[in-house]
Amino acid sequence: MEKIIAQKPVQVNEExxxxxxxxxxxxxxEAIAKENNISLSPKxxxxxxxxxxxxxxxxxxxxxxxxxxxxxxxxxxxxxxPVAPLKTATKIAGVPxxxxxx
Amino acid sequence: xxxxxxxxKLNRKEWTIAIVDERTEHHYQPGYLFLPFDIYKPKDIIKxxxxxxxxxxxxxxxxxxxxxxTENYIQMAEGDRLHYEVLIIATGAKIAPEETAGxxxxxxHQSVFDFYTFEGALALRNKLRDWKGGQxxxxxxxxxxxxxxxxxxxxFLADAYFKHKKMRDKVNITYVTPLSGAFTKPTSTAALExxxxxxxxxxxxxxxxxxxxxxxxxxxDYGGKAIPFDLxxxxxxxxxxxxxERSGLGDDLNYVPTNKETLQSKAHANIFVIGDATNVPASxxxxxxHFEAEILTENIVHYIQGEALSASFDGHANCFIETGNxxxxxxxxxxxxxxxxxxxxxxxxxxxxxxxxxRMNHWGKLAFRWIYWNVLLKGTPIPFVSSQMSxxxxxxK
Numbered sequence: 001m002e003k004i005i006a007q008k009p010v011q012v013n014e015e016x017x018x019x020x021x022x023x024x025x026x027x028x029x030e031a032i033a034k035e036n037n038i039s040l041s042p043k044x045x046x047x048x049x050x051x052x053x054x055x056x057x058x059x060x061x062x063x064x065x066x067x068x069x070x071x072x073x074x075x076x077x078x079x080x081x082p083v084a085p086l087k088t089a090t091k092i093a094g095v096p097x098x099x100x101x102x
Numbered sequence: 103x104x105x106x107x108x109x110x111k112l113n114r115k116e117w118t119i120a121i122v123d124e125r126t127e128h129h130y131q132p133g134y135l136f137l138p139f140d141i142y143k144p145k146d147i148i149k150x151x152x153x154x155x156x157x158x159x160x161x162x163x164x165x166x167x168x169x170x171x172t173e174n175y176i177q178m179a180e181g182d183r184l185h186y187e188v189l190i191i192a193t194g195a196k197i198a199p200e201e202t203a204g205x206x207x208x209x210x211h212q213s214v215f216d217f218y219t220f221e222g223a224l225a226l227r228n229k230l231r232d233w234k235g236g237q238x239x240x241x242x243x244x245x246x247x248x249x250x251x252x253x254x255x256x257x258f259l260a261d262a263y264f265k266h267k268k269m270r271d272k273v274n275i276t277y278v279t280p281l282s283g284a285f286t287k288p289t290s291t292a293a294l295e296x297x298x299x300x301x302x303x304x305x306x307x308x309x310x311x312x313x314x315x316x317x318x319x320x321x322x323d324y325g326g327k328a329i330p331f332d333l334x335x336x337x338x339x340x341x342x343x344x345x346x347e348r349s350g351l352g353d354d355l356n357y358v359p360t361n362k363e364t365l366q367s368k369a370h371a372n373i374f375v376i377g378d379a380t381n382v383p384a385s386x387x388x389x390x391x392h393f394e395a396e397i398l399t400e401n402i403v404h405y406i407q408g409e410a411l412s413a414s415f416d417g418h419a420n421c422f423i424e425t426g427n428x429x430x431x432x433x434x435x436x437x438x439x440x441x442x443x444x445x446x447x448x449x450x451x452x453x454x455x456x457x458x459x460x461r462m463n464h465w466g467k468l469a470f471r472w473i474y475w476n477v478l479l480k481g482t483p484i485p486f487v488s489s490q491m492s493x494x495x496x497x498x499k
Contacts (some may be wrong), residue, residue, distance in 0.1 A: 013288065014161075014288060015270070058362065058383045059353075059381070060245055060246050060383065061279070062244045062245060063244070063280065063310040063324065064201075064244055064339070065354070068354060074155045074312070074324045075324065077324075078324055078325055082325075084282070084308040085310075086280075086308075086310070087282055087308060095475065097281075097282055097286070098245060098280075098281060098286075099281065099282075099286035099287060100250045100251075100281055100285075100286045100287075100423075101250050101251065101287070101419065101433070101435060101440075101441065102250075102251060102285055102286070102287055102290035102294070102423075102433060102439075102441055
């Protein structure tokens with residue numbers, strides 16, 4: 001389905017995750033963050049960029065992996081994205097949430 | 103599987119095939135799911151490796167110290183070397199409970215069990231036989247794991263097992279996952295979520311485990327949430343074999359970076375990777391290894407003839423999911439398509455229904471053990487099921 005985020009029409013799924021990463025831009029990221037009551041600091045952006053790179057390399061994302069990224073430890077990751085951190089961070093980054101096969 | 107494929111395809115005057123495996127027994131790993139519930143016996147799931155090796159293939163039962171990929175040889179633990187022209191890595195994935203604080207502590211195999219090893223599944227069977235009930239917590243540490251649906255099947259089978267023992271009212275079942283729910287794909291969620299309600303299985307989602315607290319019998323997540331258990335059945339972090347770490351060939355979870363279409367190692371052109379040992383974004387499932395084997399055989403033949411690797415793996419997986427009470431689901435999917443409803447393998451006819459509970463699917467699951475030993479390991483294609491996923495007979499939106 002289509003949703004207008006930061007004045008731009010983008011494709012999202014039922015849960016609001018973008019389904020076409022090429023439509024993402026920084027303003028959209030900021031708008032999704034705002035919807036989730038998060039104001040993005042430079043540290044947030046470092047984590048978001050890391051998540052986007054891992055997505056491009058098709059590496060499955062886990063909380064542990066982010067804790068080992070060298071950017072933040074897991075406690076800091078929770079401090080940045082307090083509610084369901086991986087789900088929220090991937091949504092802001094414009095990539096699919098971590099999923100299983102069913 | 104690859105030895106069985108390749109010994110038909112390669113010119114045996116020019117090529118020799120060797121398999122190096124430190125073990126002498128092969129385990130039917132999908133059978134570990136049934137062992138705790140006394141559905142399978144140990145003898146059903148263990149056979150001698152040599153029974154499956156073609157007569158002209160050299161089986162070397164030795165421990166490997168490391169692979170020296172830059173010089174094309176395998177260093178055995180005993181000191182001798184085995185040189186190769188082409189290497190296939192098929193070392194699988196293993197559980198690593200030591201990755202989570204407290205998991206392999208004093209309660210390990212007392213009140214905290216895995217069922218991804220033979221020892222764990224057997225210890226859990228013995229525990230369940232006498233267990234009087236309480237809080238049963240079924241838990242996934244982190245993805246990716248082998249057979250991602252197995253923990254859910256465990257929950258369904260546990261519900262049926264305790265009902266059969268007339269003690270379901272004494273057991274609370276909670277399913278704890280680091281993902282957003284037991285189901286994460288929209289079509290599966292819509293089609294299957296009712297099963298959890300029907301079976302009275304509670305869900306705790308987005309749970310990223312930090313520790314197993316052995317003294318208080320709780321699991322605690324990084325956000326501070328604690329879930330108590332009397333019996334914890336966990337799927338620990340899965341990792342590739344430590345051999346790949348020793349050889350400098352693995353990523354941070356010891357999986358080999360692999361081209362997801364050709365199955366060639368990204369670092370070394372003469373190394374190929376199959377099954378759970380790869381980092382490709384397909385399910386870590388037996389059917390995936392089976393379909394990959396057909397693709398890989400073609401590509402190895404291309405490689406040794408100096409041709410482009412034209413066979414391309416599409417991520418095809420085909421899995422039965424036990425739901426208890428002699429019923430099961432069947433799912434069929436690949437890199438592109440999520441599981442949907444429909445008929446399989448014959449469009450419009452079946453006889454198996456996709457993403458739908460049926461007795462027929464349960465018999466399919468049980469028959470799969472026979473197929474595994476007699477068809478898959480021997481590298482024989484499954485009739486009517488091709489390595490490339492078919493979209494025919496499926497109900498896409």
